[in-house]
Amino acid sequence: MNTRIPGWMGRVLGAAIVALGVVFTSAMGSSASAATAPQLSANLSACGNGSSAVWNAAGNPVLTVGQSSAGTCGATAGSTYNPAYAQVTLNVKGQPVPASEPTFTTDNYASGSPRIVIDLNNGKFMVGYPAVSGLNGTDMAWAVGNTGTYTPYATVYAAVNANTTTIKDAYIVEDADQVPGTADTLTNIQFGGATVHPVYSGVVQVKNRATGKCLNEDRNTGLLSTYTCLPQTYASLRWQVVTFSDGSRYLESVQTGGFVKDSTVNHQLSLASSPSSMTFANGGIFRFPNQLVMGVNNQGNFVPVIGSPANSSLNNVRWDFGAVAGASS
Numbered sequence: 001m002n003t004r005i006p007g008w009m010g011r012v013l014g015a016a017i018v019a020l021g022v023v024f025t026s027a028m029g030s031s032a033s034a035a036t037a038p039q040l041s042a043n044l045s046a047c048g049n050g051s052s053a054v055w056n057a058a059g060n061p062v063l064t065v066g067q068s069s070a071g072t073c074g075a076t077a078g079s080t081y082n083p084a085y086a087q088v089t090l091n092v093k094g095q096p097v098p099a100s101e102p103t104f105t106t107d108n109y110a111s112g113s114p115r116i117v118i119d120l121n122n123g124k125f126m127v128g129y130p131a132v133s134g135l136n137g138t139d140m141a142w143a144v145g146n147t148g149t150y151t152p153y154a155t156v157y158a159a160v161n162a163n164t165t166t167i168k169d170a171y172i173v174e175d176a177d178q179v180p181g182t183a184d185t186l187t188n189i190q191f192g193g194a195t196v197h198p199v200y201s202g203v204v205q206v207k208n209r210a211t212g213k214c215l216n217e218d219r220n221t222g223l224l225s226t227y228t229c230l231p232q233t234y235a236s237l238r239w240q241v242v243t244f245s246d247g248s249r250y251l252e253s254v255q256t257g258g259f260v261k262d263s264t265v266n267h268q269l270s271l272a273s274s275p276s277s278m279t280f281a282n283g284g285i286f287r288f289p290n291q292l293v294m295g296v297n298n299q300g301n302f303v304p305v306i307g308s309p310a311n312s313s314l315n316n317v318r319w320d321f322g323a324v325a326g327a328s329s
Helices: 011-020 153-159
Strands: 042-047 052-055 061-064 085-090 103-106 115-120 125-129 135-138 141-144 167-175 183-191 204-208 214-217 224-227 239-243 249-253 259-261 270-272 279-281 285-287 293-295 306-308 319-323
Touching (some): 042 061, 061 085, 085 183, 141 153, 167 183
Antiparallel strands (some): 052 061, 085 167, 125 141, 204 214, 249 259
């Protein structure tokens, strides 16, 4: 059997694609990647003990508020409340204020949290509350600042003269108006026609330069090894690169939907249900947040893929993407 994959891109082109951060985006994978709206750029942040802001497997933000001492986390000196927060910052600074209503939904809500805040460069700000708040029937409710008067978006847009100014900053925040430890999963975030959603590459194989073998997943254990490149036959050799709205990238198994996660040095890598980001560096090096890189130590099939030291420059830690002819996710 011919084990070479038709359309294999080669190590030089593969390295160039990695360096450019482009991984066969012409062949879109899941329904999320088929979204017609542009991807909205957004970043996550949190402050306080137990606060967190993370992406879930669907590429949606999950905000959890914790505890923090009064006067910290940017709170006014002398204040007495718990200032902990978790938020999604929408990267729309300097843009026109959208005439169409920004929207989001949440699975938890209490006392004004979470909410979207749009600060304007004319000194005014708009606050939007999700439909689940009940403050405007079954629609989102909007207020000029903290007035406590809730109306549709168009009314507030006109009241702050939004058409004559631009955005200073915009964010969706969960704060301690909710019980500390509460996790809010935010979905359907839309701003100015762009949405928060993951973008998927086409289906690829991931080939080690030293061995010529491809990244393989054990469906039963989630452990990673190398195997002869036959992705048209074996789903365990099929992968996608997922890009979330903050630009972070993840390597996802097409077979199970698990994400490649880091490990300790020289220990076998595996898959996780929650995203674990990777940096696809120039030269085909896949780097994890703990600075280990993905590598192998031996030739052959079912050789464990391990976390290798970051200072390694050998081809055993270098990988290339290759298209899988006729594949769809």
